Amino acid sequence: MDPLNAQELVPCNLCETSIVQMHCVTCFVQLCKACVGEHISTDESKNHKVVKFESRNSTPLFPPCASHGKEQCEMYCRHCDVPVCHTCLGSGKHFSHKLSKIVDVLDEKKNLIRKEHNELNKTIYPTYQNIAVDVQKTISQLETEYGDLSTAVTKYGANLHREIDQLARKLITQLDEMKTLQLQTLKTQLGEINKTIADIKDEMDSLDIAVDSNDISKLCSVKSRLNHYKNLPKKILPSVPKFTPEKIQIEEVRKLFGALKSDFDQSEEHRYSIKKTQKVHDVESSLIDQTSPETRCVPPVKKLHENPKFTSNGITFSGSPLNLACLKNDTFWVCGDSSTMALYDDNQLSLRDSFHQEPPIKRITTKSGKRPADITVSRRGRLIYTDYKNRTVNIVKNENILKVIELKNWRPQGVCSTFSGDLLITMERDDNKQSRVFRYSGSKEKQSIQFDSEGNRLYSSDGSHKYICENNNLDICVADSGGQAVVVVNHEGILRFRYTGHTPAPENKPFSPKGITTDSQSHILTSDSNNYCVHIIDEDGHFLRYINCEKCSISGLCTDTKDNLFLLRFKKLNFFQTLSHVTRIKYLE
Known part of the structure; x- marks a missing residue:
């Protein structure tokens, strides 16, 4: 509203007949010019400050002094953080204090x-x-x-x-x-x-x-x-x-x-964030996928093949294998005993009579120059690897390697990216006397899993490698070769079961789980190098079937979104030379 028009509508607070023309800043009273003198004489104890009505908001209203009520404070003591009057200043109470005009404040x-x-x-x-x-x-x-x-x-x-x-x-x-x-x-x-x-x-x-x-x-x-x-x-x-x-x-x-399977018992809460310009080294917010889990419908029921079909004979490369990780776009990463991690296309796998060598689409070398302990792929398709030697967990973004986590007194082994975007990492103490699983949100620790409800250790502590994955029901599954068991705990870290193999074993040798993965049916698949096979168990730990791997040892394995199983098999040609290859198997109808 126009101040002049407002003035025409407001009557004087004293006579209540004339139009307001003036304003007492001290008493916050509207006056006509004829009533100004009467207002001032009514209470002479106050220092009345009368201005034109249209200037009332531009004139500062000095606060009364808390110690000397009749005086107005025109100064501000920054040391005491209070308005002060001239009497306060004269008392010496604020001597040497930093003072400012209250209008500046x-x-x-x-x-x-x-x-x-x-x-x-x-x-x-x-x-x-x-x-x-x-x-x-x-x-x-x-x-x-x-x-x-x-x-x-x-x-x-x-x-x-x-x-x-x-x-x-x-x-x-x-x-x-x-x-x-x-x-x-x-x-x-x-x-x-x-x-x-x-x-x-x-x-x-x-x-x-x-x-x-x-x-x-x-x-x-x-x-x-x-x-x-x-x-x-x-x-x-x-x-x-x-x-x-x-x-x-x-x-x-x-x-x-069938049943409904939800990611969580209740809706998961995530804070919204105000978008700001991202810093180059803002590792925690930019690298790990801190997003709510994708909505996952109940998958269609699939049955196990009586005779799993080898749909390819594989990609061959020299050296001992370690593990592989599948992407959503028909590609997969492979790592072995060198510092190089290689990306291959699913189309490079074809059914041939003999093993063949194919050049990778991309190669990434670890920052330390040491072999990775394990690899996984984030929900956004970024490669993540653990470096056992320098105790770090790293992520590859646009072919740049950035450190996400650095441990002290512990060395990382297996790693997996969860549905919620967290990282699950198996790790071993430097003295090889303790093993545990840690959950990280970005670079922040969220959960430690090491003991059961009776205080017993869940995992072996002999320095053996432990691979990890998360099932569709959010169970945490660890292949513990040293403990000769697959150890499964729920999302809270409570032990659900231990799977220690099935009798009779194909080669009648002790169960030796290496790699581990799951599929859309919540089956748990683990490789058994001693018996040249893959064990398939259900989500409650019941044995379902073996997949025979033709007298080849198996290291890593993973499944893609189509429930194809990729195996990393190898044969020792002699003491110095190992031949490794990737094979694709269709084991679900």
Whole structure:
């Protein structure tokens, strides 16, 4: 509103008739010129400051002194952080303190407020608007996805009902056919019996006539059929089939129908952040994928092949293998006993009669020049590797290697990237007397897993390598070759089970788990170099099947998004030379 127009509408606070023309800054009272003198004389103890009405907001309103109420404070003690009047200054209480004019402090405060207003207006407010749009988008997406899931469950239930109805109709049809056949047999026999009854009655009538006759010729012509009628018909006992329904186990029905699998028991919370210009060395925020888990629907049920199919004979390279990690775009990383990690294309794997060598798409050399302890791929497709020698975990971004984590007194071994974007790392103390699993969010420690509920060590401490992966149900799975077991704990680190192999083993040798991976069905797959095979177990640790690997030792393995299994196999040609190759296997229908 225009101040002049506002002035025309405001009456004097004293006479309440004239239009306001002046303003007392001290008392915050609107006055006409005629009432100014009366207002000042009413309370002469105050230092009244009267200005024009339109200048009221531009004139500073000096605060009253807390110690000398009748005086106004025109100075500000920065040491005591309080306004002070001239009497305060004269008392010597603020001697040697840094003093400023209160109008200067006023300007500083206004500048701070303007900056805050500017940040709220240009950054905070738009951020909240974007968050509101994001939440609304998430709500819409959630409603759509839950709607799709409900439709899928309903459709699957209808399909099961249809299958059950078809089975019931098939059984009823079989019952009708059996009933018709048996009734037809009995009715045919009944007709024959009724005809025999009629014949016997006729025979009895003929015998009565013969008995009443004295005609010797007729009597001699009577032939006895008594023995014929004594030969009674066979009794047909129809056999009604028995219906023996299978005993319904509710758990089996639930398993058959399927279940909902969620990433977490409740929605995971993540802080929104205000977008700022990112610094080059901001490792924690830029490298690790600190995003909420992707929405994952229940995967379609797949069955294990009776005879897994080798769909390729592999890519061959020299040296001892270590592990491999699959990407989403049909590529995979391989590392071995050198400092080089190589990227290959899935198309380079083809079914050939002999092993063949292919050049990699890309090569990355570790920053330390030492062999990596393990590799994994983040959810954004970035290569992550552990360096046992210099105790670091590193990430490759645009072919630049950046250190994410550096340990003290511990050395990293296996590594995996979780659904939530965290890193799970197996590590060994320098003295090889302790092993543990650590969860990191960026470079911050979140969780340590080392002992079970009774205080017993979960993992062996003999310096043996331990590979790690996360299952679809968020279980943490570790292949502990030193402990000859696959150790599985839940998301909270509570022991679920230990898998120690299956008997009989293909080579009748001790179980020696090396690499480990999981698939869309929550199967856990681990390589067993001693027995030249891969063990497949379910999410509860029950053995399902072996995959025979043709007398080759296996080091690493991984699965891609299509549930293809990639194996890193090797054969020692002699003491100095090892031949390694990658093989792809289709083991799910």
